[in-house]
Amino acid sequence: MYDILRERLEAGTYKTGFPIPSLSQLEQEWPDLARNTIRKAIARLEKEGFVRGEVGVGTFVRPKDEWQAADD
Known part of the structure; x- marks a missing residue:
């Protein structure tokens, strides 16, 4: 699940x-x-x-320059 969502984020979906x-x-x-x-x-x-x-609102995509994911 994580990998799929991350791929969608990276692809701009x-x-x-x-x-x-x-x-x-x-x-x-x-x-x-x-x-x-x-x-x-x-x-x-x-x-x-x-x-x-954001509680009660949703989960929003942050700008790519704020992504701090570890290298896999």
Whole structure:
């Protein structure tokens, strides 16, 4: 899940300043994944600086120059 979301961010599928799909939307896209798995993937993206969460609003894509992901 994390890898797929990260690839979409890097490819520009999710645009800077705009929200990524909600947890509910991602659950519908991947019904076989546990909600907690999706939450962990989003939390990792947030920790690495790809996105920022706003309680009650959504999770938004940060500018690429703010991404601090470790090299894989």
